[in-house]
Amino acid sequence: MDTTASAMPTGFRLWDPEEDDVLVCRAVREETADVKTFVFAPRTRRQFVFDPGQFLTFEFEIGGETIHRCYTISASPTRPDTCAITVKRVPNGPVSNWLHDEFKPGMMLKATGPMGEFSWTRQVSASNKYLLISGGSGVTPMMSMTRSAYDLAEIRDVVFLHAARTPADIVFEDELAVMSRRNRSIRVAHVCEADAPGRGWSGLRGRLTLGMIEAVAPDFREREVFVCGPSPFMKAVRALLESGGFDMGRHHEESFNFEDLSAGEKQEVEVATDEMAPAARTFRIEFAKTKRVVECPEDMPILEAAKRAGLRLPSSCTKGLCGTCKSKKVSGDVEMTHQGGIRQREIDAGQILICCARPRSDVVIER
Ligand SMILES: Cc1cc2nc3c(=O)[nH]c(=O)nc-3n(C[C@H](O)[C@H](O)[C@H](O)COP(=O)(O)OP(=O)(O)OC[C@H]3O[C@@H](n4cnc5c(N)ncnc54)[C@H](O)[C@@H]3O)c2cc1C
Ligand code: FES
Structure with a gap:
């Protein structure tokens, strides 16, 4: 990678994991009871270049083991001096719990990337109408794309639809409200399954339905739809869109569990290997x-x-x-x-x- 961009002020360089793969944690922010954002910067001042929606792979040393996990960059590429990930605690998960309980500003992690194709700048060439549907921690790529559209004042018509358990579980609620108040082409809607203790919910309620999608984006059939969330959620959204006559050629999804997406490819591997000539070494x-x-x-x-x-x-x-x-x-x-x-x-x-x-x-x- 060319790490000296001519358009940059003298002395500015791009972060290159081949050269220095260490990121320093600058801040930890509590988003909800079980979601935290971790802000990182390179050890010496360098800028990040990525497409909103891409992820980094981090290396953790936990309990004597080296473990790798991917996290989508929730920050916007328009603020390139730092990057951030937003992590939901997964019950009994070694890495998400370690990050929440042990990882503090000043500590360092190795990272590679950015990688991944789940981005409107990579997957869509000519459209300015989007419906971003997320569930739980699947909010992160949507947030990066929306933050970037807001910062760049892009002419993109964005409907941001997020499903959470309760209103207390809505991640980035205040920031989304500010973005949509100040930029009318960003519209935000949340769906909650239940009230939170001490906070009732009078908005869209229950599991996401086609009626709800039609209510927040009556023109959803004209939009590029990006979906990210737990596997059952993404499966349900696929079925809803299909039942609503949506052209699935404009449907884009990312799973935080790669195995979901590679199932088809695995089948191919199995067929190929099962049919292998007995003479194979x-x-x-x-x-x-x-x-x-x-x-x-x-x-x-x-x-x-x-x-x-x-x-x-x-x-x-x-x-x-x-x-x-x-x-x-x-x-x-x-x-x-x-x-x-x-x-x-x-x-x-x-x-x-x-x-x-x-x-x-x-x-x-x-x-
Ligand atoms: C491309 C990519 C991007 C990702 N981006 C994010 C992100 O932005 N934020 C984030 O919090 N996580 C993200 N993840 C998931 C993350 O990599 C870890 O899998 C997650 O933090 C759990 O790690 P763990 O070691 O704590 O638990 P693991 O041992 O990995 O998982 C424990 C169990 O929880 C399930 N599980 C894993 N992740 C989730 C989840 N997010 N919600 C519900 N169940 C889950 C697993 O299938 C497993 O059964 C991403 C994953 C991928 C592949
Ligand atoms: S690179 Fe081997 S499992 Fe992802």
Whole structure:
């Protein structure tokens, strides 16, 4: 990446995770009882470049384990000196709870990215009418896109529809109200399932319905629709839009659980591997720490072979994007086709993404 942009004031550089992947936490903000925003800056003054809706992959050292997780940047690219993520506490989840309980301003994390395609600047070429539908923590990419449209005073007609459990769970409520009051082309509506203790809810109530979508965006069939939230929520929204005669070619969605989206691709892998010629070579994959050995055909990703053998290994996207399955290769050769989830210097240091690495010899992995 060219880290010196000629249009920038002298001395300003762009953040490049290849060069310095460490981000320092500058602030932690409580949004709701179980959602916090973490604001980051590079160690030396550098600016972030990303499309609103993209995510970063962070590396955590928790309980002696290295764990990777992706978080969408909730901040707007129009304020490039810092970036921020907004994290919802997931019951028993190791990383979200560690961030909420232990992570403080001044602490540092390694990060790669930005990555991802879920952005109106990447997926839509000629439209200025949008319906952004989110549930729970799925609000983050919508917030980044809306903040950016507001800051740039773009001519975009945005309907921001967010579903929360109760009014106390609405993230960014005040900021959204200010943006929509000052920019009439941003309209915001919330749907709540129930009242909060001490705060009743007189707005749209219950689970999201087609009637509610029609009420907040009567012209929704003319809009590009972006959806993000828990898997059952996204499935329900898909069904609602289809039942309303929406052209699903203009429907865009992101899951915070990559496995949802890669199910189709996995099926293809299984079909391909099941039909593999019996003559395909098979290699021995040894997991050094757990002392497990699996056989892996040369055309099968190592992660897939390990899963079939009953091993539980960290993984998320299963397509070389998120970095969750990054592992140290002690010996052996692999062929790897990744999509940005690993840096060149990590590859040079012997790291591989086992979800997209196929063996070319017997391999030993430090797991
Ligand atoms: C591209 C991408 C972007 C993401 N952006 C965000 C974001 O902006 N904000 C955010 O809070 N999370 C986001 N996530 C989810 C995040 O990466 C973690 O999965 C989440 O914080 C839980 O991590 P954990 O280690 O605490 O729990 P895990 O051990 O990962 O999960 C525990 C259980 O909770 C489920 N789960 C995971 N995430 C959620 C969730 N958000 N809501 C409900 N159930 C969940 C898992 O399926 C699992 O069953 C994103 C994920 C992806 C793939
Ligand atoms: S699981 Fe995402 S890169 Fe391997």
